[in-house]
Amino acid sequence: ETGVTQTPRHLVMGMTNKKSLKCEQHLGHNAMYWYKQSAKKPLELMFVYSLEERVENNSVPSRFSPECPNSSHLFLHLHTLQPEDSALYLCASSQDLGDRGMEQFFGPGTRLTVL
Amino acid sequence: GIQVEQSPPDLILQEGANSTLRCNFSDSVNNLQWFHQNPWGQLINLFYIPSGTKQNGRLSATTVATERYSLLYISSSQTTDSGVYFCAVEYLYSGYALNFGKGTSLLVTP
Numbered sequence: 001e002t003g004v005t006q007t008p009r010h011l012v013m014g015m016t017n018k019k020s021l022k023c024e025q026h027l028g029h030n031a032m033y034w035y036k037q038s039a040k041k042p043l044e045l046m047f048v049y050s051l052e053e054r055v056e057n058n059s060v061p062s063r064f065s066p067e068c069p070n071s072s073h074l075f076l077h078l079h080t081l082q083p084e085d086s087a088l089y090l091c092a093s094s095q096d097l098g099d100r101g102m103e104q105f106f107g108p109g110t111r112l113t114v115l
Numbered sequence: 116g117i118q119v120e121q122s123p124p125d126l127i128l129q130e131g132a133n134s135t136l137r138c139n140f141s142d143s144v145n146n147l148q149w150f151h152q153n154p155w156g157q158l159i160n161l162f163y164i165p166s167g168t169k170q171n172g173r174l175s176a177t178t179v180a181t182e183r184y185s186l187l188y189i190s191s192s193q194t195t196d197s198g199v200y201f202c203a204v205e206y207l208y209s210g211y212a213l214n215f216g217k218g219t220s221l222l223v224t225p
Binding site for chain 2: 048055
């Protein structure tokens with residue numbers, strides 16, 4: 001595997017389900033991000049992790065719970081979602097956050113549908 | 116608030132034509148990237164260009180940071196260039212997010 005991978009690529013879930021999205025980066029990076037792309041809004045940042053510590057939370061509802069067990073893996077745990085949470089969820093990574101302005105590389109995304 | 120504006124919003128070209136996409140941003144930036152989003156949603160990195168000019172094959176980009184704009188040039192367009200092109204910036208003093216524009220939707224016809 002190369003670059004940034006995400007699983008699953010597609011997910012359909014009911015509002016009472018619990019599911020998790022997985023992201024893995026094979027670039028040796030130290031920073032990872034979750035972004036959300038909705039049909040009617042520009043791509044927006046959800047969370048940023050640097051060396052497994054959350055450094056930014058962009059006012060995301062608590063029904064989204066991120067986890068970063070090591071610098072190569074990032075999860076997004078989902079529970080009691082709403083239909084308006086249906087979107088493309090994109091994971092990204094960058095070398096680190098130290099100097100800011102680092103190039104970000106994106107995975108293929110998970111297309112989530114909440115029924 | 117922070118603004119990233121892309122123009123035009125939609126563009127239809129015949130194969131072989133050239134085009135210029137523009138990105139205006141409202142504040143000083145650490146990072147500016149151009150992406151191509153394919154029909155499956157994958158964001159493909161085209162350029163990392165907070166300032167200056169870069170070229171990669173038929174594509175080139177220029178960022179004039181002091182005037183807060185960037186341009187993406189596509190020459191001799193091909194049908195495989197179709198998709199949505201996004202400009203994204205990381206502002207100097209506002210966290211680590213890439214702030215995306217709404218994109219330019221490009222369709223190249225045979």
